[in-house]
Amino acid sequence: MAVESSSGAARAGIALTVLALLVGCAPAGRAPPPPERVLPAPPVAAAGRHYRIDAARSDVRILIYRSGALARFGHNHVLRVVGLEGEIWLPADPAAAQFTLHFPVAALAIDEPQARRAEGEEFAEQPSADDIAGTRRNLESAAVLDAARHPEIRLEGKAARGASGLVARSHLRIRDGDAEVAVPLELTSGSAELGVRGRFSVTQSALGLVPYSAALGALKVRDDLDVRFRLVAVADASGAAATRKPEP
Numbered sequence: 001m002a003v004e005s006s007s008g009a010a011r012a013g014i015a016l017t018v019l020a021l022l023v024g025c026a027p028a029g030r031a032p033p034p035p036e037r038v039l040p041a042p043p044v045a046a047a048g049r050h051y052r053i054d055a056a057r058s059d060v061r062i063l064i065y066r067s068g069a070l071a072r073f074g075h076n077h078v079l080r081v082v083g084l085e086g087e088i089w090l091p092a093d094p095a096a097a098q099f100t101l102h103f104p105v106a107a108l109a110i111d112e113p114q115a116r117r118a119e120g121e122e123f124a125e126q127p128s129a130d131d132i133a134g135t136r137r138n139l140e141s142a143a144v145l146d147a148a149r150h151p152e153i154r155l156e157g158k159a160a161r162g163a164s165g166l167v168a169r170s171h172l173r174i175r176d177g178d179a180e181v182a183v184p185l186e187l188t189s190g191s192a193e194l195g196v197r198g199r200f201s202v203t204q205s206a207l208g209l210v211p212y213s214a215a216l217g218a219l220k221v222r223d224d225l226d227v228r229f230r231l232v233a234v235a236d237a238s239g240a241a242a243t244r245k246p247e248p
Contacts, residue, residue, distance in 0.1 A: 048091030051194045051233035055084045060229040067222040078115045083107035097159040105147040150175045199228035
């Protein structure tokens with residue numbers, strides 16, 4: 001999270017949250033829930049439908065919160081993914097679906113006024129243009145996402161059946177690191193469009209990161225973050241796409 005009354009390092013905290021994009025982890029400081037039990041999917045026919053992500057109608061955002069006794073000197077933040085691309089292969093059984101998603105680090109939107117207003121009173125105060133610019137510099141810096149050498153964030157994986165519904169078993173590639181994660185999904189499908197949505201909490205510490213903290217913890221970024229996404233994908237018009245799977 002960017003903290004306007006602190007050094008540029010405070011702003012780097014928001015960048016760490018990108019690692020949480022479309023992944024689920026247990027919030028720090030609380031007992032983690034039991035791991036999602038993934039059940040094997042039954043065999044299905046190879047035929048399926050190929051969809052491409054409609055970036056203009058999809059929405060992925062992360063909410064970052066200030067914390068500590070001096071939290072009033074900071075801001076909560078909204079980070080929104082722009083330029084999302086990808087594809088989904090959906091067979092007859094959704095539990096056998098496969099997907100790839102990717103987006104450029106440089107296209108991330110930070111604290112857009114409309115996005116902040118949509119999130120309510122906790123995001124009512126708009127950070128200055130200078131604060132947002134500083135956040136972006138830190139976000140793309142070699143110390144955080146290193147956008148010059150790793151300009152893209154990529155997610156790929158397969159769906160599976162969990163005890164409580166569909167789960168995306170995902171492989172996340174960011175910078176030079178990898179993470180294997182499972183995300184609960186809600187899916188709606190039709191002949192022309194596919195919708196995927198979900199929401200969850202994620203922690204920086206669960207990913208091996210240290211949330212920003214200053215003044216002996218009186219001013220800090222809260223470790224747990226809220227992530228929610230709504231993806232819209234459009235069916236490929238080509239008949240050859242009926243049996244195509246996205247390439248890893």
